[in-house]
Amino acid sequence: MVEEELDRFLPEEGPGPEILRKAMRYTLFAGGKRLRPILAIMGYEVAGGENVRQEILPQAAALELIHTFTLIHDDLPAMDDDDMRRGKPSNHKVFGEGIAVLAGDTLLVEAFRLFIQGLLPHDVKLRMLNELIDAIGVDGVMGGQALDLLYEGKGPSPEIVDYIHSRKTGGFIRASLTIGGMAAQNERLIPVYREIGDLIGLAFQITDDVLDVVGDEKVLGKPVKHDSERGKSTYPALYGVEESRKKARELVDRAIEIAHYQIGPELAWPIIELAKFIVERSY
Amino acid sequence: MVEEELDRFLPEEGPGPEILRKAMRYTLFAGGKRLRPILAIMGYEVAGGENVRQEILPQAAALELIHTFTLIHDDLPAMDDDDMRRGKPSNHKVFGEGIAVLAGDTLLVEAFRLFIQGLLPHDVKLRMLNELIDAIGVDGVMGGQALDLLYEGKGPSPEIVDYIHSRKTGGFIRASLTIGGMAAQNERLIPVYREIGDLIGLAFQITDDVLDVVGDEKVLGKPVKHDSERGKSTYPALYGVEESRKKARELVDRAIEIAHYQIGPELAWPIIELAKFIVERSY
Numbered sequence: 001m002v003e004e005e006l007d008r009f010l011p012e013e014g015p016g017p018e019i020l021r022k023a024m025r026y027t028l029f030a031g032g033k034r035l036r037p038i039l040a041i042m043g044y045e046v047a048g049g050e051n052v053r054q055e056i057l058p059q060a061a062a063l064e065l066i067h068t069f070t071l072i073h074d075d076l077p078a079m080d081d082d083d084m085r086r087g088k089p090s091n092h093k094v095f096g097e098g099i100a101v102l103a104g105d106t107l108l109v110e111a112f113r114l115f116i117q118g119l120l121p122h123d124v125k126l127r128m129l130n131e132l133i134d135a136i137g138v139d140g141v142m143g144g145q146a147l148d149l150l151y152e153g154k155g156p157s158p159e160i161v162d163y164i165h166s167r168k169t170g171g172f173i174r175a176s177l178t179i180g181g182m183a184a185q186n187e188r189l190i191p192v193y194r195e196i197g198d199l200i201g202l203a204f205q206i207t208d209d210v211l212d213v214v215g216d217e218k219v220l221g222k223p224v225k226h227d228s229e230r231g232k233s234t235y236p237a238l239y240g241v242e243e244s245r246k247k248a249r250e251l252v253d254r255a256i257e258i259a260h261y262q263i264g265p266e267l268a269w270p271i272i273e274l275a276k277f278i279v280e281r282s283y
Numbered sequence: 284m285v286e287e288e289l290d291r292f293l294p295e296e297g298p299g300p301e302i303l304r305k306a307m308r309y310t311l312f313a314g315g316k317r318l319r320p321i322l323a324i325m326g327y328e329v330a331g332g333e334n335v336r337q338e339i340l341p342q343a344a345a346l347e348l349i350h351t352f353t354l355i356h357d358d359l360p361a362m363d364d365d366d367m368r369r370g371k372p373s374n375h376k377v378f379g380e381g382i383a384v385l386a387g388d389t390l391l392v393e394a395f396r397l398f399i400q401g402l403l404p405h406d407v408k409l410r411m412l413n414e415l416i417d418a419i420g421v422d423g424v425m426g427g428q429a430l431d432l433l434y435e436g437k438g439p440s441p442e443i444v445d446y447i448h449s450r451k452t453g454g455f456i457r458a459s460l461t462i463g464g465m466a467a468q469n470e471r472l473i474p475v476y477r478e479i480g481d482l483i484g485l486a487f488q489i490t491d492d493v494l495d496v497v498g499d500e501k502v503l504g505k506p507v508k509h510d511s512e513r514g515k516s517t518y519p520a521l522y523g524v525e526e527s528r529k530k531a532r533e534l535v536d537r538a539i540e541i542a543h544y545q546i547g548p549e550l551a552w553p554i555i556e557l558a559k560f561i562v563e564r565s566y
Binding site: 113125129130 | 297298299302303352360361362379381385388391392395409416420422426428433
């Protein structure tokens with residue numbers, strides 16, 4: 001459903017310059033896990049939502065547009081300088097840096113258009129929009145990326161690693177789940193989702209950093225040991241691979257426990273399965 | 284009021300990395316004309332709005348955040364490669380390219396936060412938000428910048444110049460005025476504003492291109508003949524300076540005529556004065 005929604009919203013042919021559309025679609029359809037949209041839809045359904053297509057699908061797909069924007073800008077030479085992404089040359093390698101900057105910018109702008117589509121009440125849409133902006137703004141993904149850039153090569157410190165992890169990935173993953181709960185207008189579950197989202201968000205980032213050290217290039221679609229060899233502020237750099245893996249498993253166990261007791265296994269099983277996938281995945 | 288609102292919304296000290304805040308404020312407070320916020324407030328007041336602070340100031344200031352985002356990204360080496368902006372070294376010259384990319388991104392995200400503040404009804408806010416996104420998205424400012432980049436050095440053609448002008452500047456200026464009318468919930472004036480906004484938006488861009496050829500560097504705060512010598516698609520490159528000036532004056536005369544007959548001189552005088560400024564300005 002997410003793939004279809006993204007293709008419907010951003011078809012090959014439509015208004016605006018063809019090259020820009022092509023560049024946006026190139027990274028958008030390069031085979032992502034769609035973790036954020038899935039979390040939003042899951043959060044919505046577990047919280048009792050019954051009209052996925054009109055009440056959460058536009059918002060869920062918009063999260064992927066935003067995630068793709070961050071990937072394209074993150075790969076730029078002035079940022080992480082990554083040549084490969086999702087097993088293919090990164091955006092600026094194919095379209096040039098100028099168009100890559102604009103493709104990222106445009107994905108971000110258009111994400112807001114999609115985010116306010118659908119049949120939810122206006123006040124619910126605006127509440128979800130504020131949650132999203134908190135997660136990606138100056139003290140969210142953007143803030144995390146700025147510190148990530150600033151501290152590259154300076155050796156990791158626990159405080160900086162914590163800030164970067166909680167902002168660059170954790171907060172956005174938490175918001176994805178929480179936005180689902182907001183769409184379902186389930187006030188009881190929203191704080192529960194925030195707690196679970198925090199835990200699996202951090203576990204996700206730790207696992208990403210571990211895979212950067214020990215993962216399989218072919219499965220990951222990008223070179224391994226790329227971040228770790230550049231003195232990036234990561235968990236394994238700070239605590240080692242084994243300790244990091246243990247930490248990620250503990251976080252997920254705690255998330256599953258909360259899902260179990262606060263939501264109940266008969267409803268929460270999709271969240272529990274996803275939490276397990278987050279630490280067990282190889283890509 | 285706009286300066287105060289921008290400073291309130293994005294103070295020197297606040298959440299997120301200090302460097303990011305500093306980079307955002309650097310270009311934001313480098314002395315812009317605040318044309319887009321002024322147009323929005325003017326459109327609101329002329330249309331009968333009476334609570335500027337709560338019903339249009341946040342949206343007006345948000346337009347300036349977005350405009351500043353486009354300037355920072357536009358100046359990047361991969362884009363227009365401009366070293367000076369508003370009389371000071373451009374953002375990436377001071378903070379480096381990575382932070383400049385992120386400062387632009389963050390201004391865009393935070394603009395949406397500000398844009399939905401204030402006391403307007405939710406449906407009015409969402410309507411204004413859609414108008415804004417139309418103006419800056421894939422077939423708006425972003426689309427205009429992509430074609431501007433793509434056709435640099437290829438010699439101007441009338442169709443390309445028209446597309447770039449109407450999208451890169453014209454549509455955003457039209458939207459600024461129109462958003463003011465929407466905030467005042469004046470249905471009669473919204474289509475009138477669109478028409479006036481189109482005319483003064485195009486006149487503004489033509490005047491910008493003329494100033495690039497014949498302007499005073501000290502007054503402009505950036506080198507002259509910068510665009511024209513790189514084979515940018517501009518009006519003077521296509522029709523010459525005198526013909527371009529004549530065209531800009533004609534457009535503004537037409538806008539003033541519409542303001543006169545559709546709104547009336549006793550109400551429309553601020554719009555009329557601003558339209559005159561747009562072609563008579565030296566910066």
